Amino acid sequence: MLSTLEKAITSNGLVAAFALVGFIILISGFISRKLTFGRMHGSAIAILIGLALAYWGGIYSGGQKGLADVSLFAGIGLMGGAMMRDFAIVATAFEVRPDEARKAGLIGIVSLLLGTLVPFVVGAALAYYFGYRDAVSMTTIGAGAVTYIVGPVTGAAIGASSDVMALSIATGVVKAIMVMIGTPIVAKFLGLRTPRSAMVFGGLAGTVSGVSAGLAATDRRLVPYGALVATFHTGLGCFLGPSVLYFVTKAIMA
Amino acid sequence: MIIYGTALLAVCHLLGIFIGDLLGKIIGVQTNVGGVGIAMMLLIFARMFMEPRGLMPKPTEAGVTFWAALYIPVVVAMAAQQNVVAALRGGHVAILAAFGAVVSCACIIALINRMEPKSDVDPFADDTEMPEAAAVDIKPTA
Structure with a gap:
């Protein structure tokens, strides 16, 4: 009977994922109300549970895709994959008020540029401090501090070694996780209240996964504004990383 | 028909990704440039065009808002992987x-x-579209 149940779940992966995530959100709503008295947003707890399950899945399967590598939960990979994520993000545009978005136009671009430059400088400087003193490694790790996609794309373009690439991806993933967890905690300090502030956040915090999860856990209505800007972040980083940022780093290190 | 909304969303999504990929090719980076952002803007424009013309009845709208509401569950699944x-x-x-x-x-x-600039106007004041999205502030009443 157990194997029949297992077969039912594995051959209906996406459906099983819907059920599992629904259950996670049910539990986190309960924790939010009963244990934190509404102080911690249910979505934030759900995301934390998701990350914890991803850690368990990674240890259990030895794979790179967290819970999605455990065959019973493979459907999570489909549900939380890039296709569904982007589809749902695009749908949130329905809640955007065009005039609010227009008001933040210029400051959005400024924060996008700062959001690429600042993490890059910090990442590259720390790489230098820890002994990665060639321009290629510094650029790759710095790019990883922008997002975990910009890191490997830049590294591949300028010929970084695979351990530096792995380090650069790890930097980006750690950053995304920090943004996911940290945003609702420091939302007041960041001044996250308005569409404009969400767009500034989207440009500076970068990583789409971090921004979208962080804002979701703070205030669901801010998501589309942050996501609208953040989706340009990776593209801009992949553009600047292997070109301008690499050349400047090389010139400074020479 | 609810599928009209979902299809509109799908078309905007695909067009946005397509344009983003083209932009990436033109600039010479091996990645999509702002495809999702472009798709979002297409959807905003589509709505601005269709709504005043009565082309956006409630069921069509629901075909989009259902997916918008699925956003947080999808993010939880994303965190899990x-x-x-x-x-x-x-x-x-x-x-x-x-x-x-x-x-x-x-x-x-x-x-x-x-x-x-500080303003006293709540930017979400008349935002009744997604009632479940309202922030719950629990404050002592005293």
């Missing part, structure tokens, strides 16, 4: 570089947002 093990094993370089980047960006965000 992050490579958390590798992130924690990346050692102190990865953690410190990420931490430094996050903290310095957080300070800049706080700085810029403090410069935002």
Whole structure:
């Protein structure tokens, strides 16, 4: 009977994922109300549970895709994959008020540029401090501090070694996780209240996964504004990383 | 028909990704440039065009808002497939570089947002579309 149940779940992966995530959100709503008295947003707890399950899945399967590598939960990979994520993000545009978005136009671009430059400088400087003193490694790790996609794309373009690439991806993933967890905690300090502030956040915090999860856990209505800007972040980083940022780093290190 | 809304969303999504890929090719980077953002803007424009013309009845709208409401569950699934093990094993370089980047960006965000002109108008005041999205503030009444 157990194997029949297992077969039912594995051959209906996406459906099983819907059920599992629904259950996670049910539990986190309960924790939010009963244990934190509404102080911690249910979505934030759900995301934390998701990350914890991803850690368990990674240890259990030895794979790179967290819970999605455990065959019973493979459907999570489909549900939380890039296709569904982007589809749902695009749908949130329905809640955007065009005039609010227009008001933040210029400051959005400024924060996008700062959001690429600042993490890059910090990442590259720390790489230098820890002994990665060639321009290629510094650029790759710095790019990883922008997002975990910009890191490997830049590294591949300028010929970084695979351990530096792995380090650069790890930097980006750690950053995304920090943004996911940290945003609702420091939302007041960041001044996250308005569409404009969400767009500034989207440009500076970068990583789409971090921004979208962080804002979701703070205030669901801010998501589309942050996501609208953040989706340009990776593209801009992949553009600047292997070109301008690499050349400047090389010139400074020479 | 609910499928009209979902189909509209799908068309905007595909067009946006397509344009983003083209942009990436033109600039010469091996990645999509703002495809999702472009798709979002297409959807905003589509709505601005269709709504006043009566082309956006409630069922059509529901075909989009259903997916918007699924957003948080999808994000939870996304969190569940992050490579958390590798992130924690990346050692102190990865953690410190990420931490430094996050903290310095957080300070800049706080700085810029403090410069935002204060207004007493709640930007979401008449936002009744997604009632479940309302922030729940639990404050002592005294």
